[in-house]
Amino acid sequence: xxxxxxxxxxxxxxxxxxxxxxxxxxxxxxxxxxxxxxxxxxxxxxxxxxxxxxxxxxxxxxxxxxxxxxxxxxxxxxxxxxxxxxxxxxxxxxxxxxxxxxxxxxxxxxxxxxxxxxxxxxxxxxxxxxxxxxxxxxxxxxxxxxxxxxxxxxxxxxxxxxxxxxxxxxxxxxxxxxxxxxxxxxxxxxxxxxxxxxxxxxxxxxxxxxxxxxxxxxxxxxxxxxxxxxxxxxxxxxxxxxxxxxxxxxxxxxxxxxxxxxxxxxxxxxxxxxxxxxxxxxxxxxxxxxxxxxxxxx
Ligand SMILES: [Zn+2]
Numbered sequence: 485x486x487x488x489x490x491x492x493x494x495x496x497x498x499x500x501x502x503x504x505x506x507x508x509x510x511x512x513x514x515x516x517x518x519x520x521x522x523x524x525x526x527x528x529x530x531x532x533x534x535x536x537x538x539x540x541x542x543x544x545x546x547x548x549x550x551x552x553x554x555x556x557x558x559x560x561x562x563x564x565x566x567x568x569x570x571x572x573x574x575x576x577x578x579x580x581x582x583x584x585x586x587x588x589x590x591x592x593x594x595x596x597x598x599x600x601x602x603x604x605x606x607x608x609x610x611x612x613x614x615x616x617x618x619x620x621x622x623x624x625x626x627x628x629x630x631x632x633x634x635x636x637x638x639x640x641x642x643x644x645x646x647x648x649x650x651x652x653x654x655x656x657x658x659x660x661x662x663x664x665x666x667x668x669x670x671x672x673x674x675x676x677x678x679x680x681x682x683x684x685x686x687x688x689x690x691x692x693x694x695x696x697x698x699x700x701x702x703x704x705x706x707x708x709x710x711x712x713x714x715x716x717x718x719x720x721x722x723x724x725x726x727x728x729x730x731x732x733x734x735x736x737x738x739x740x741x742x743x744x745x746x747x748x749x750x751x752x753x754x755x756x757x758x759x760x761x762x763x764x765x766x767x768x769x770x771x772x773x774x775x776x777x778x779x780x781x782x
Contacts, residue, residue, distance in 0.1 A: 490535050490543040490580075491596075491775030493589060493768065494518060496563025501531060502771035503538050506779070508600040510772055512538070520563060524570040532579040542583040544778030545572050546592030546770045550634040556586035559634055585778045589770050591628050591637060594621030596773025597727045601764050606724035610717045612639055613769075614710075614732035614739075617652070618660035622721065628777075640664065644712055662709035663739075668732060672702045689735040703738040710739065711746025718747070718755050725760040733763045 488511065493500040495518060502513035514534055519527070535543075549561025549568075556573020558564060576584035587595075594611030602609060609623040618640025622629040629636050640660035641653050648657025649670060661667045665685055672679050672688055676698035680687035691699035714726055732739065740763060747756045 488538075488540045489775035489778045490538065490540045491592070491768075491771035491773065491778070492531055492543065492545045493592065493770030493774060494545060494547045494564070495589070496520060496548055499527075499531070500768055500771050501534055502768055502775060503535070503540060504772050504775035508596065508772045508776055510768060513768060513771060518564075520566060522566075524567040524572070525575065527567070528572070528575045528579050531576075535580070540582065542585075542775075542778035543576050543580055544584070544592065544774035544776070545576065545586040546589035546774040546777075547572065547586060548589050551586050551588050552634050553585065553587050553628075553630055556584065558586070583778060585774075585780075587628070587630075587774070587777055588619075588621075588634065588637070589774075590619030591621040591630070592773040592777055593619075593729055593769040594623065594637075594727060594773065595628060595777050596767075596769040596771075596775075597729050597762075597764055598623050599776045600772065602725055602727065602760075602762060606760065608721060608723040609725050609727055610639070610714070610721055610723045611637075611727040611729065612710075612714070613730040614663055614728060615730040616665045618658075618664045624721070639713065639717060642713055642716060644709055659709065659713035663706050663713070663732065665732060668702065668706050671705050672699075675702050675705070685732050685735065689738055692735075692738050700738070703735060704742050706732075707739040707742030708746055711743040714743060715746055715750055715756075718759060719750075719752065722755045723759070725762050728761070728763040729766075729769050731766070734766050736763065 487506045500515045503511045550559040557571045572586040611621040613619040620637040620639035622637045641658045645657035649661045651658035651661040
């Protein structure tokens with residue numbers, strides 16, 4: 485379809501490829517294994533093969549790592565190490581003969597949530613993706629803020645307690661160690677006498693809604709830490725809105741209510757008074773956002 489774009493959300497294990505209309509509606513999608521041990525040129529060929537019958541006029545990639553958005557080059561990526569230094573922008577422009585952009589995957593997802601739901605009402609947005617990892621994106625004055633090294637918005641690794649639990653990054657007490665999937669499940673094992681089996685964020689949300697003892701306290705604790713982390717960001721950036729995306733955000737009020745309580749208790753009222761807390765329905769925001777980013781002028 486004319487005016488459509490392809491979005492490619494590249495995680496360490498799986499790639500999701502979607503065709504998105506101008507308004508962000510996902511028209512079709514496929515997924516495939518990433519195979520990050522194989523050469524990047526092969527990845528480009530596989531994606532190009534998957535979309536060869538689609539009609540689109542730009543392509544955007546969201547990569548799990550730091551990206552130089554100007555050149556579309558992957559700068560650092562713990563799970564895509566072999567692809568560091570590769571220019572995805574150039575390779576995709578050559579392979580698909582359309583405009584291509586590449587950015588960090590959390591930036592792409594936050595851009596998607598912003599462009600579809602908030603653009604008309606907000607110019608400054610702090611976005612956080614809550615999943616296995618806790619990532620983020622900053623939209624300042626209607627544009628993604630990428631920082632000097634493409635590393636801006638790593639909100640999940642802000643330290644909330646230097647003596648806190650160990651985070652996957654090697655530090656202690658990061659926001660991710662409380663509000664990422666592993667952190668949430670760790671809180672559950674500590675707080676609940678019997679945890680759901682299998683133990684997942686969804687099972688924990690179901691348990692809390694069913695009144696299983698201790699389950700609600702797990703969400704209260706994770707949500708309170710999230711509220712502390714988000715209020716640091718609100719005090720720093722004074723956004724119009726905080727946008728929460730990803731699997732853990734699907735728990736809705738279970739995690740939003742404690743965040744709202746932390747916000748309501750802040751002594752500096754100004755940045756919190758009018759603040760919108762937005763957790764839109766789950767979609768493939770990584771795909772949608774990457775596709776919509778490819779339509780933005782630089
Ligand atoms: Zn960390």
